Every structure is written in structure tokens, then in C-alpha cells.
Amino acid sequence: MRRRPLKLNRRQALGGMGAVGLSFTLPKGARAQGNSVSFYNWDTYIGETTLDDFTEATGIEVNYDLFADNAELFAKFRGGNPGYDLIVPTNDFVERFIAADLLQEIDHSRIPNLSNINPGFMNPAHDPGRQYSVPYMWGTIGIGYRISETDGVPDSWAYLYDSDQYANKIALLSEPTTVLQMAMKYMGHSLNDWSDENIAAAEALLIAQKPNITAFAPDNGQDLLFAGEVDLAQEWNGDIQQVMLEDDDVGYVVPNEGGLIWEDDLCIPVGAPNPEGAHELINYILDAEAGAQIADYIQYATPNDAARALLPDEYNQNPAIFPPEAAIAASEVALFPGQEVLEKIDAAWTRITAA
């Protein structure tokens, strides 16, 4: 999905491999022994030395594996926990994991650093009271654009979904749910309103726009933007932010109609071999110092107030990391739509690709 190395070479093929669902990582956690914890995370979504520092501080070894997207994560856990102690699903998938009874409750008394988290994050719709999840990072989905090739700021989804102004210079994400959600936002509906009419209207909009679209990009929209293949890319803010650090000619905007606000959470799956270790690792990640180091490295927005206090203005005031209030207000958090709707979304997507 997202997450590219920031200080590593962004053009590594590895991210792409994951993006097309070809990660053959074996669960190293399955053969964990001694005091160790198995952490299953997104690519380049942790501080440079965080895990080593944790081992040094606690003596607990970390087995670290990577997954490429939420759907893959869920598919791996469907048949039972392959041996992980800590996973990082996105909010609507946290909901899906909870609905499938795949997460264990978090023991708040074991995580004193929870007090570092901004209170606004402690009672979300997808997990009231934070019984099963601890917030890790959050962000938005918006439009990354090439400043010199666009006529002003492309601050509407219309440029991507309903216009030929940038024909064949447009990349949308390849995740059916997200692409349809943003179409629904454009048409003025809530992105959680999966009525049949809304799905049909979003589908019609996309079929009509398809000739103008260059790619449904599996999380490499920022690469296409960077390479000049497209001028507009629907993407996660962190991905665009990483390109912006390399390329002054790239901007990021959350459209006026609003985008999607997502949040990735730390969760302990049922069947975790070492839940105590997982709690300790969560507590360590929530530490002010460690949290600041992670956020500074991966350039995503942290819900950790104590960590933010340690970070410079260029992080805290960066509109690509923390979008303006109005954009946030117009945006929404996705809820898990349920299995029946998932099948409708997939059928609509198949019709779009078959068109």
C-alpha cells in the first residue's frame, strides 16, 4: 500500500513486489524462541534503529516481517495466526479483524505510555475505548500533483474522476474500496454510504473516466508522478511527502470535497505466542523519544503528543503531514462495510476493469 524508504533508495523494486502481492515472507515468528516478539509491519514503517534500541533496552529480540497490504494481512490470519505477536492493520481492517474475533484485548495497565497519546484518539468509532488497538500513525488520501504541469492547485476530485483536462496523466489507486469511496466523496455522499445507487453511480463515473486514466496504481502512484508518467496521483500523503522531499515540483492537496482519513493501529492477534512482549513493544513505541524518532524517519503524522513536542516545526507545521483544519473537517474515516458490500464493491470493480 504505502510506505517507502525515505532515506533509503525509494526506487527499490521491493516495494513494488509487495504491492503486487508477491511477498513470500515466511512467518519467522513461527520459529521464535526464547524471549522474542514477532512484529508484522508495513515496509519502512518504523524508525531506523527503533527495534535494535528496544532489544537493547529490554533484552527482547524482535522478529520483523513485512506485509504489503491490509487484504494480504487479513488473508494470512484467516486460517489462524501464523505466529505473530504484533500487527499493524488500518482502521477499517481493525474493525474487520475485531468482527472476525482475531484480536485480543489490550491491557492498558501494561502500557503506561498510552498517556502520551492525544486524548482525541482514544475513543474512535472503529474501536470504542481502544479495547483492541493502539493508534500508531495516521494520515490522509489526497492528490499528489506536478506543480509545473497543473493549472493551479488541483483541489477537487473532479480532475481525477470527471474531467479530461489531464487525460492520460492520471493515476488512481488500485484498491477498489478506496477508489469508489473517493468517487462517492466527489459526488457529495459519505464515503461510508454504500447504497446500491452510490456504488452504481461511482461505477458509471469510473467507466466514463477510464479512457483518461493512465493507471490504477498499486501504491506506486508517487513513482509514476516522480517519473513524469502522470501529473496527478491519488495517493497516501506520506508517499507524496517522501517524493516532495526529493522533488520541489511536487505538491499534495486534500480536495475540497474531502478525502479519507486513515489510521494504522498496533494490535495483538489472537494466538500470539508472546502477548507480554507485544505489550512491552507497544509501550516502547509509544515512548516520547522512540515515537519522535519513528515519526521523523517515516514522515507520517503521529498521534503521540509527547513525541510531537520533541519534533521540529518543519514536521509539525508541514501541511502534507498535518493537513489544514478545513480539509480534515471535510474528510471522513472509513468504516468496515461488511462482507456483502465487499462483494458488491468487487463486482463493480470487475465491471470497471472489464469495460
Added chain:
Amino acid sequence: MESFRSNIRVFLAFFAPSFGWLVLFFVAPLVIIFLYSFGENVSLTEVETTWTWRNYSRILEPEIATLFWRSLALSGMSTIVCLVIGYPIALVIATARGAWKPWLLLAIILPFWTNLLIRTYALLNILGNRGRVNSGLEWLWERGYAALDAIGLNATAIMGEDFEPIIFLGRWSGVIIGLVYVHLPFTVLPIYAALERLDRSYLEASLDLGASQWRTFRSVLIPMTMAGLVTAAIITFIPMLGSYLTPALLGRGQVDMIANVIERQFKGANDWPFGAAMSLFLLYVTFIILAIQAFASMRRRGADG
């Protein structure tokens, strides 16, 4: 009696590992997929085998049927291109001097030494709107434009204002190029084998008896290597039909084939029964193709003998 028993043990010792392997990693998974394909989702994580035909009947829905036809069409077209390109290549290798042959064959197999993903990324680099092909064409376009300008013609009126790149990625053309590139070795090798077995004196006889080169090719060479051609077509076509990576990357999500839809059932759509039904349907199609070939070759042999 004693020796028979010990022979049985020896037989089992050799037979059991491969049989066990086949059952464990081939038969058992297929049975599980078969059961899934007649199942229904009863919760987010559980499938119950209810012997419903719904998953199979959904394959007939227009959008899925369209994608099956598209997969057949893309694979069919790519196979034809492979045969047209592959035959001359095989002919060159078969007629090359002895010392050259191993090197030419090595050149055909060489791409397999590199991971498919890496090769596909290389194709992305070559075929992109700003890729090697288009930047080469743009270079030519600029030279042409300057030349027309220099001899006093209105270059803009003839060639347009800007260079328009040829779009390969996200189009059928890009996917076909990718499929041909990946599968061409599968086409060349069986044709080469057939040509190698061919008795050259038939060709000489045909030419001596006054047939033209073309006539010899059409009436002698092609019929006598037909078995190799059919094998080549089949082992090129079948893996193409299930291609996943090539349409995913070169099709840029716009030219999905059936494997891409199957993948989504196991991930985003979380609908394993439907994915299982489509996987098995693809398997049935493969069986049918192989059965037709077996039948045809039996008849051919019957006709010959």
C-alpha cells in the same frame, strides 16, 4: 516369497516419497479448493461446503465472462505472435552450424536466469510513456521536425505541435508485448526439437523436384513439424491464460486478466469460494484444451497409420 516381500519394500521406499509429496502438496490442496468452490461464506473467516452451484454460475455473469473471454483473446493473440516470431528463430537455431547451436539455445534460455518480476520492471522502463521506446521516437520526431523546418516546410502542420508518445502500458498492446516476451522460449524450444528431428532430405527432395522455397516451407516443412507447432502453441497458451504479474504491471490495472480477479477474491473481496470456483474453472479449460489436443493427435496418428 521372501524376495517378493523385500522387493515390495524397495518399491515402496522409492514410490512412497514421491506419492506422498504429490498427495500432500498437489491432491490435498486441490481437494480443499474443490470443496471451497462449492462453499458459502458463513462468517468473515469461515467457509461452509454446502454444495451450492452459485460460485460457478457467477462465472457466467457478464463481467466475469467478459474477463474470461479477454484472457482467452489476449492469450490467443499472444500465442499467434509467439508462433510467428518463434518459428524463424527455431529455424535459424536448427540450421546453424554445430558449434553455434548451444550458444543460440543458451540465448533463448538466458532470460529465465533473471526473475520474472525484474524482467517485467525492465519492460515497464522500456515501454513507459517516458520510456526508452518513446524517448527514442521523440528523438527521431525532433530530428524530423527540425529537418522539415530547415527545408522551409511548415513542420507543425505536418507533424503536430508536440510529440505524442505511443501508449503501451495500460493497453492491450503492452500486455501482449509482455506475454510474448515472457513466453517466447516456450514456443521456440518445441519447434526447435521438431525441426531437429526432421530429415533434411525431404526438403532437398522437394526443392529438387521443382517446388519453390515457399512451397517447400508450406507443403513440407510446416506439415512435418506440425506436432511441434501444436505442442508449442499449447505450452505457450496455457501459462499465458493464467498470467497474473504481466497484466498486473503492464496492464496497470486497466487490462486485468482472470488471474487478477481471482487474486482479489482471496484478498480484498474476501470471497474464497468464488475465487476457488474461478481457479478450478481455469483448470477445467486447460484440461479441455489438452483433451482436444490428445484427441486430435490420436486421430492424426490413426490417419497416418
